[in-house]
Amino acid sequence: xxxxxxxxxxxxxxxxxxxxxxxxxxxxxxxxxxxxxxxxxxxxxxxxxxxxxxxxxxxxxxxxxxxxxxxxxxxxxxxxxxxxxxxxxxxxxxxxxxxxxxxxxxxxxxxxxxxxxxxxxxxxxxxxxxxxxxxxxxxxxxxxxxxxxxxxxxxxxxxxxxxxxxxxxxxxxxxxxxxxxxxxxxxxxxxxxxxxxxxxxxxxxxxxxxxxxxxxxxxxxxxxxxxxxxxxxxxxxxxxxxxxxxxxxxxxxxxxxxxxxxxxxxxxxxxxxxxxxxxxxxxxxxxxxxxxxxxxxxxxxxxxxxxxxxxxxxxxxxxxxxxxxxxxxxxxxxxxxxxxxxxxxxxxxxxxxxxxxxxxxxxxxxxxxxxxxxxxxxxxxxxxxxxxxxxxxxxxxxxxxxxxxxxxxxxxxxxxxxxxxxxxxxxxxxxxxxxxxxxxxxxxxx
Amino acid sequence: xxxxxxxxxxxxxxxxxxxxxxxxxxxxxxxxxxxxxxxxxxxxxxxxxxxxxxxxxxxxxxxxxxxxxxxxxxxxxxxxxxxxxxxxxxxxxxxxxxxxxxxxxxxxxxxxxxxxxxxxxxxxxxxxxxxxxxxxxxxxxxxxxxxxxxxxxxxxxxxxxxxxxxxxxxxxxxxxxxxxxxxxxxxxxxxxxxxxxxxxxxxxxxxxxxxxxxxxxxxxxxxxxxxxxxxxxxxxxxxxxxxxxxxxxxxxxxxxxxxxxxxxxxxxxxxxxxxxxxxxxxxxxxxxxxxxxxxxxxxxxxxxxxxxxxxxxxxxxxxxxxxxxxxxxxxxxxxxxxxxxxxxxxxxxxxxxxxxxxxxxxxxxxxxxxxxxxxxxxxxxxxxxxxxxxxxxxxxxxxxxxxxxxxxxxxxxxxxxxxxxxxxxxxxxxxxxxxxxxxxxxxxxx
Numbered sequence: 001x002x003x004x005x006x007x008x009x010x011x012x013x014x015x016x017x018x019x020x021x022x023x024x025x026x027x028x029x030x031x032x033x034x035x036x037x038x039x040x041x042x043x044x045x046x047x048x049x050x051x052x053x054x055x056x057x058x059x060x061x062x063x064x065x066x067x068x069x070x071x072x073x074x075x076x077x078x079x080x081x082x083x084x085x086x087x088x089x090x091x092x093x094x095x096x097x098x099x100x101x102x103x104x105x106x107x108x109x110x111x112x113x114x115x116x117x118x119x120x121x122x123x124x125x126x127x128x129x130x131x132x133x134x135x136x137x138x139x140x141x142x143x144x145x146x147x148x149x150x151x152x153x154x155x156x157x158x159x160x161x162x163x164x165x166x167x168x169x170x171x172x173x174x175x176x177x178x179x180x181x182x183x184x185x186x187x188x189x190x191x192x193x194x195x196x197x198x199x200x201x202x203x204x205x206x207x208x209x210x211x212x213x214x215x216x217x218x219x220x221x222x223x224x225x226x227x228x229x230x231x232x233x234x235x236x237x238x239x240x241x242x243x244x245x246x247x248x249x250x251x252x253x254x255x256x257x258x259x260x261x262x263x264x265x266x267x268x269x270x271x272x273x274x275x276x277x278x279x280x281x282x283x284x285x286x287x288x289x290x291x292x293x294x295x296x297x298x299x300x301x302x303x304x305x306x307x308x309x310x311x312x313x314x315x316x317x318x319x320x321x322x323x324x325x326x327x328x329x330x331x332x333x334x335x336x337x338x339x340x341x342x343x344x345x346x347x348x349x350x351x352x353x354x355x356x357x358x359x360x361x362x363x364x365x366x367x368x369x370x371x372x373x374x375x376x377x378x379x380x381x382x383x384x385x386x387x388x389x390x391x392x393x394x395x396x397x398x399x400x401x402x403x404x405x406x407x408x409x410x411x412x413x414x415x416x417x418x419x420x421x422x423x424x425x426x427x428x429x430x431x432x433x434x435x436x437x438x439x440x441x442x443x444x445x446x
Numbered sequence: 447x448x449x450x451x452x453x454x455x456x457x458x459x460x461x462x463x464x465x466x467x468x469x470x471x472x473x474x475x476x477x478x479x480x481x482x483x484x485x486x487x488x489x490x491x492x493x494x495x496x497x498x499x500x501x502x503x504x505x506x507x508x509x510x511x512x513x514x515x516x517x518x519x520x521x522x523x524x525x526x527x528x529x530x531x532x533x534x535x536x537x538x539x540x541x542x543x544x545x546x547x548x549x550x551x552x553x554x555x556x557x558x559x560x561x562x563x564x565x566x567x568x569x570x571x572x573x574x575x576x577x578x579x580x581x582x583x584x585x586x587x588x589x590x591x592x593x594x595x596x597x598x599x600x601x602x603x604x605x606x607x608x609x610x611x612x613x614x615x616x617x618x619x620x621x622x623x624x625x626x627x628x629x630x631x632x633x634x635x636x637x638x639x640x641x642x643x644x645x646x647x648x649x650x651x652x653x654x655x656x657x658x659x660x661x662x663x664x665x666x667x668x669x670x671x672x673x674x675x676x677x678x679x680x681x682x683x684x685x686x687x688x689x690x691x692x693x694x695x696x697x698x699x700x701x702x703x704x705x706x707x708x709x710x711x712x713x714x715x716x717x718x719x720x721x722x723x724x725x726x727x728x729x730x731x732x733x734x735x736x737x738x739x740x741x742x743x744x745x746x747x748x749x750x751x752x753x754x755x756x757x758x759x760x761x762x763x764x765x766x767x768x769x770x771x772x773x774x775x776x777x778x779x780x781x782x783x784x785x786x787x788x789x790x791x792x793x794x795x796x797x798x799x800x801x802x803x804x805x806x807x808x809x810x811x812x813x814x815x816x817x818x819x820x821x822x823x824x825x826x827x828x829x830x831x832x833x834x835x836x837x838x839x840x841x842x843x844x845x846x847x848x849x850x851x852x853x854x855x856x857x858x859x860x861x862x863x864x865x866x867x868x869x870x871x872x873x874x875x876x877x878x879x880x881x882x883x884x885x886x887x888x889x890x891x892x
Contacts, residue, residue: 097799102788146827146858161754162799166827167877170857214757240757243764279758279877280726308607311660311686312725319688342548353543353608381592381612411616412592431613431725 127186153178297372573632599624743818
């Protein structure tokens with residue numbers, strides 16, 4: 001048991017501010033929490049039941065101490081409501097906005113003090129809370145037509161910003177990537193990124209952690225937690241507030257100084273914590289790390305059926321620090337004996353528009369021991385590329401546990417074959433540059 | 447009339463190598479060319495008609511001189527077939543592969559010579575040919591389930607690589623962006639990028655030209671044509687073969703030396719021809735330039751309803767050279783009098799999750815004269831953002847002819863509102879970084 005199981009895997013949840021009206025936030029949250037796999041206690045002063053679920057007039061009336069209370073009431077009411085939680089809740093998600101971010105620092109400090117005095121851990125205020133699909137825990141006050149939830153999976157998403165959490169979850173859902181945890185900690189009067197990292201380090205459901213940050217409270221504590229998590233599983237950090245423009249913006253958004261980005265970045269590098277440059281790179285790297293383990297080395301081999309896409313992939317590999325050594329002479333000779341003379345056996349290996357699926361496997365087997373990872377480009381506009389390529393590449397991965405990513409433009413059968421590949425644990429990207437960035441995420445691993 | 451109207455707007459088209467079998471390339475091309483709005487003459491030695499369309503035994507049997515002949519026969523047959531075109535065709539698209547790219551340089555030179563002697567312009571060989579949706583001209587041997595065609599629009603796509611043309615057309619179709627011309631010139635024994643640029647400079651259907659290049663035949667001629675086209679309309683060039691890895695790959699793909707990239711890039715800059723860094727940036731810039739005219743200056747204002755997205759946009763703007771000056775004091779005072787006190791009136795202007803649609807318009811009107819372009823972030827997870835925002839932003843654009851782009855994450859109603867915006871001439875991007883790159887494309891314009 002980890003202390004934060006009360007937040008991520010509670011046995012019982014209360015919703016203070018439940019409403020029968022689905023047009024209200026408390027009505028949306030009611031509907032989302034109703035699916036929770038555990039005890040659910042809606043709380044509202046004037047409602048007997050909602051859709052047959054009994055409603056309690058106060059948190060004090062609930063016949064047990066709940067693990068988690070989700071509070072959705074206007075900011076000025078929060079101190080009194082939180083005081084009523086004495087002995088009745090172990091952890092509270094304070095969703096309400098209207099605290100430090102709107103200048104109400106006194107109110108925020110009061111809430112923090114009450115939580116400390118009562119021994120109640122607090123997430124927020126000004127946050128979306130927690131999403132844990134294995135338990136169907138979903139504290140978001142957003143209907144599914146405003147925010148599509150990803151399926152259950154192995155990526156944990158931690159975000160200081162609610163909007164960024166939404167964007168990341170949407171993008172992962174769109175990419176078919178499952179999520180283990182989603183959490184937005186907002187103003188962080190108590191629980192902050194380091195507490196969450198500490199939980200994720202031991203969370204068997206989470207294979208990869210991605211974290212969006214604008215500012216860090218206690219720098220030393222942050223770095224220690226990030227380092228400890230990074231030793232257990234990949235942690236990808238997207239830090240906003242890089243340029244002067246962004247730093248000013250981050251300050252006005254959170255009231256915390258973003259700090260000099262160069263300092264942050266150099267500390268991260270020093271401690272082996274991975275930063276990504278932007279939203280796209282975060283998604284590209286997550287996609288790869290959710291499916292495959294990293295390997296050692298930086299030598300990549302590109303195998304393509306489309307010369308132009310191979311050139312763009314080679315450009316990007318060079319640009320991001322991957323090496324593209326030539327195919328060794330003996331492997332070239334063996335390939336020369338089985339392939340038509342116009343296949344180009346450099347790196348990229350260009351199997352041209354004449355390729356057949358099985359030739360990818362033949363080429364990969366010949367170069368297997370000479371490289372650390374592989375980038376396969378399979379443009380499905382080429383007639384010889386069929387859905388059969390997916391099991392062939394999965395077979396190669398079973399023979400050779402090195403990173404392998406695929407660039408498969410979405411057109412034609414590309415979408416379908418991409419899904420087959422991903423079921424088999426091979427990430428598929430729609431452009432050569434994204435595929436190269438995915439491969440780098442795997443080859444950066446120690 | 448431009449000499450290349452015979453390629454892009456022919457009145458009559460022959461297909462040499464037509465087949466009744468849709469499993470064959472000649473059958474796919476027959477089906478695609480059948481929709482052509484003009485005279486269509488399929489040619490095949492042994493077939494009387496295909497689906498009721500009379501078939502000619504030889505190009506010589508066609509009762510007129512056709513503007514364009516599309517030739518889909520094996521490479522070794524091409525010299526003889528081309529010789530039969532004497533007096534019967536003005537231009538030929540030689541689709542067939544198996545020339546210089548597979549080492550058959552002698553065969554390629556012979557074809558070039560025959561074309562010159564007969565006065566027949568040649569596109570290819572080893573190319574997909576031409577797509578001109580206004581005339582329903584489609585010489586591609588790819589069925590629509592292998593390559594989805596974009597709708598008719600104002601973007602011309604010119605690609606040395608067939609696979610890249612396919613990827614670009616697919617991505618534009620996916621983004622709902624229409625295309626005026628799509629052309630892949632392959633081995634370029636006659637018609638090359640400069641000829642096509644010259645045509646596009648005067649082509650009223652094309653507002654923006656995008657061009658994928660691996661190598662350039664005659665450098666001086668290329669630069670002159672690119673410069674002349676750039677003076678008429680935006681030309682975006684994606685040059686592959688940037689790093690050492692990519693240059694080696696480009697050479698093996700085309701047999702032409704890519705040349706030192708730094709030299710190419712500096713020449714392009716010197717002559718005001720725009721290069722883009724990768725596939726994504728090409729799409730981002732195209733999207734913006736297809737909808738709006740460029741403006742002068744580099745001062746951008748970001749208006750957001752989500753602090754975190756505003757910070758990422760500000761970071762990217764700083765990184766790519768846009769300036770983000772603070773909102774002038776007098777505009778701040780006027781906005782302060784109409785907005786709640788917790789709205790942050792920096793740059794980004796953060797209207798927070800409490801925003802209502804009309805407040806975007808109010809803010810834009812106040813800052814209108816102080817900036818050169820605007821980046822509006824409207825996260826639709828926020829309740830006050832509704833489809834009404836689209837006509838409000840379109841109204842602002844009608845009052846102020848400056849560049850305006852929107853970041854609207856695809857979740858929830860985002861996709862629908864994004865389409866409404868684009869119908870009104872405002873490009874919508876799903877991440878803040880892509881939106882910033884779109885805005886830069888508009889502000890780079892002179």
